[in-house]
Amino acid sequence: MGFIIYLSSFSFSEETVRNPNIYPYHVFADKAEKLLFFRPITILYGNNASGKSTVLNIMAAKLQIEGRECATGYENYFAKFVGECSYTLGEDEKGRQLYSIPQISRYIKSEDILYEIKKIQQEQVLREGYIYEHIRRGMSKEQIEQLKNSREMRKRIEILKFAQTKYSNGETTLQLLDDYMEPDSLYLLDEPEVSLSPANQTLLAEKINEMARLLGCQFVISTHSPFMLGTLDAKIYNLDSRELQVVKWTEVENVRYFYDFFKKHKKAFE
Template sequence: MQYIESFTLPDEHAEWKFFIDQKSKAFTTYYPFQLFPNKHLTNLTFEPVTILYGDNGSGKSTLLNIIAEKLNLTRGSLYNRSSFYEDYLELCDYQLRQPIPSDSAIVTSDDVFDAMLHVRALNQNIDDTRTDMFKDYLTTKFSDFHYHNMADYDKLKKVLDVRRKTQSRYVRENLMANAREWSNGESAMQFFDQKLQDNHLYLLDEPENSLSPQHQQELAQLLTDSARFFGCQFIIATHSPFVLAMPHAKVYDLDATPVVAKPWQALPAIQVYAAFFAQHRDEFEQ
């Protein structure tokens, strides 16, 4: 599915005209001006999956934020917004193939990290409750309890339950039976499973952060299926070879001048991976 077809950034002439019209020169930075003209990047065209590749500082995140703000996408985390952001956005333009669904969003690694911290807090609560239940088990098991009347019935049930079970079984069966402790990678994948809805546009900024290679492959498959079968469009900034290798993805190399679309296998980082594994091929074959 395609919602946005293309996005146009101001060219060098448009940026210079802006600077000439500026009355105040008392700024040390005009961010996000002066980032992309040197890369000869003025127009991006999109596919159902479009990927922005580049080293740190290449402008991937900035470009995603510019697109997200121009399209008024929802967001969770703050970002680097300068005094000149609105001026820059006014010089940008875009073409839609069809209207962008409401609640389409930009999702950053900070959003994923916040979700992981929330799960970590839940896990800590589970740990604290488990510790309390260990103590309660021992106190109950070795208590000098005597049944007197029906008012003691619930206490009797608990004592009998404790005395016929091991400590681990008792805690396991009574500790939030439907709760589960998640690893960071599992928490991140759970976040994406819940966040990504059918028929939406999503801009993802380095979604592979905190994910193991296995989970990165699972994420790439989730994104592939969401685009192919469930009407989603993705624009992704990433370093992950597993995400870069998504079928039919259009990959822009922001390290190149001019910025051009390339096969993922031709990207410098992928060539480094390929050379490394070729160098150690014999060790894998032993």
Template structure:
């Protein structure tokens, strides 16, 4: 992918000072850098240029279309578009999913309280005889309440909660649900909401998806667990010029290393 600029407005001004004009993509390509380094700008430019699916709305600045018109890309094997199902997954997508899960579960909680009260009312009332078919629904519901425990009665009347997972577990499941075989995925800081353990799990999932299921990933991250993925090609956007570097030389990873080395005797 090549980007050219002769102006000083966003997003044209972001990459020329970094001397970044071309990127060669691997099965797993990572954009590393601090806040303001252009990781998300680059990821969104690729997503828009390739017309990838996205869930959260993308707020385009006035000159994005002009910028994209200056960007070029080449695909291997004669392809002229990204594989079906390819998409960008942003932190907003995951955040909105977590809010949806919470809303559903809060709705379940509200309905559960209603059913508890309904059960208590039916079990307090003396059974009335079935006089006509008009009484059938009332009669069968009350009979069921009398014959069931509160838990059994309730479980038949409310939807299940979405697994009762933590935010991190729900976020991890979002990635595993959205990522299928033979597609391109752009992931914008996927470590957000994930514990260290789940970041390691996500790294393994991405490695396996690239190796065994022919997926390709372009990821913006500063998570050491994701940066350490096998055979990942890492572009350090904090360097001028932008260069490909091993994960062990990156400033964020070195900071972790130095910290733990300093406190090694405490482990």
């Protein structure tokens, strides 16, 4: 299978509002460029408050994919902004135009992963999540009652509890991401490296490269991890720049900081 581009480009609203601090208009108020073009893997790099998460959430809302969030407030400016955005779809591996985003596409946030880990740590919440998942799949009330007292459910809960005691948060994160991600999908990932060691960040990046290359997946990822930036075969947008510049991973501020820090302390390693 060759590379597939489900989402080709995304254009953010060019409209202005009276109050420049209104969310999410304020994120783009000083941007000279508001158009992104995507590759199989695209990274949105930026420091804290650069708008990485906002960009992904706007895209998820516009594309109507699972995991999207909707901000509310006076006149619902978030929905207004999303309505003013636009996007173009890409082509399959044979060059044929696509007309929709895969239904199993998903927006996965770092807090989603941390919440799932917390659920595993709390048996009651875990039980409720397990039951809810079966309700979501269409199981009837009678079947749910049978499930609550079943050996199958007790066994599954024990397996998950054991997994939590056996594996670290980082290993659990990798397993959860494996469970979430399926072939032939578009994924928006918001700082997936949270709670992962440098070695596991690199491992995750290598898995993402493989899924894009072999399993027909496309990724848009927000991160400032030098290990993710250096491992992913990606196009990198610098959200700290006014022009949304495309940069090399060695040029971004966070990576340069690491480089300068270790260079300064080079003798300590010798």
